[in-house]
Amino acid sequence: MAEQTSPGLPPPAPQSRLAILLNRWSQSAGKQAAMIFLMVLILFPLFFIFNNALKTRDQYNANQLSLASSPTLVNFGKIFQNPQLLTWFGNSLILTAGSVGLCTLISILAAYAFANMQFPGRDLLFNLITPLMVIPPIVMLIPLFVLFQIFRLINNLSSPILVYTGLMLPFTIFLLRNFFITIPREIREAALLDGCSSIQLLTKVYLPLSRPALVTSMVVNAVWVWNELLIALVFLQTEAQRTLIVGVAASMQKRYNLDIPLLMAGLAIVTIPMIVLYVVGQNALVRGLVAGFEK
């Protein structure tokens, strides 16, 4: 509605006021129509998941689009009877918390050195590390698989934790270092004059000031790990070690191929934590993704 409130428009000559109003209305109506069409397109898959998860198989086969008129929780009930589901959920939680925690800790130390210390090779190292975020994980997959096999870590939750941590480091170090260098020099010098050691400077000054960047990187990384398929699929091959996403995507798709409502209930369970995280952490997430590109 910006156009109606902008006072700066010169009065365009002879056209009648009505014509102008109509013109503006049709413009904004066109935009609204486009946006609403887009929103329907974006929300449709979510509607498809949650609506059909509440139907029986017969209801779904009769009409895939109709609203679940008599919603049933029978699909969710069936899924929760699967004793593996809680295990899968727990695995995903352990992987996400473990790798995001480890990665954040290591990145804090590295980013602090890059942002705050003088040493030979600093800029070169930083410039070599950041572009690594672009390499597709599949490239590293074969050698890492063989390596972890040697150490008997396949089907052990620690192997994907280590791989995820390594893969997320370039992005996280980049993000945190860019935040750390915005902390004013005076604050740092005052702390050093007060007799802070370098680790105290980090824990007492840098970390409290960097909470937004820390939250951002953790949310972004958590979304990525929770949703990751390839590494979880290759490194965790037994049913009991699966992550939620692999369990639902791989085994359930096969087993319940014809029971779409049941499958949708599974997808709903994977998706709900991410929707909650998005609603809670929306601002942090958006800030992290555009880090370095705002004014």
Added chain:
Amino acid sequence: MTTALPKKKPVATWALAYLYLAPALIFILVIFVYPVLNLIWRSLTQVTEGVTRWAGLESYRATLSDPVFWQALSNNLRLFLAVPILVVLSLIISSIIFEQIRGWRVYRTIVFIPYVLAIPVVAIVFNNVLQLHGVFNTFLSSIGLKSLTTDWLGTSRTAIWAIMFVVIWKELGFGVILFLARMSSISEELFDAAKLDGANWFQRLWNVTIPQIATVIEFYVVIELITMFSWVFAYILVMTKGGPGTSTWVMEFFIYEKAFPYSQMRIASAGAILVLFFASILMFFQARLRHRVEDING
């Protein structure tokens, strides 16, 4: 370790710096550097009955003469077509939201939702929607386009394009949010001046917004090219498993298939090194852009 004030010995300072860096460097050596060196070695040797022998460029020759390799590469190039589509759509949507039309906050929140959904989840839903008896074909029939209905993911002519549609659906929100963030730093006066000059909506988009956010557009283009090249594996695996035939193989799928079901590790390794080579070209552009963006941001 140090309580001393500014006058520390330089050696102590950089030793301390490397102490802080050590865990990260160890991880990077194990997760990135070792695998790449190992792949180069694997791609240049051949293991027959437990004996490793030097094979020179033979694996590369075999890979490059495999028609499926070229098909995979050409599918990645087809997916590159999604990039201009994404840029145009993101530009239009972000500038509409930026005008703060009624409901813009809701639109902004919703437009980003696909980004947090898992690719397998999205892929499974579209698998159903795009089936022969799926919702999309029902929709087509209902508007009189029954002749167009097909099994979108099960027909080799349409499958890669159907996948491209889903990737666009998933990636669009990122562009919108990225462009919006940058637009909010354009000075209001530029828009007002353009309006005073009588510039219409498209003229303002073309003459004010696009030049002002050009670096971010370039950044988004590079990121999306990388996505189309290196991050589409999960879509392929869940939606088509490369099929029908080999019509939706992409480079990542080539490496995966050669390595795991086929156990042709040296072909997979040569493929991985080739992917790395293409990705490093993109990486080079990304690094250059990043420097430019940093320069501009000060």
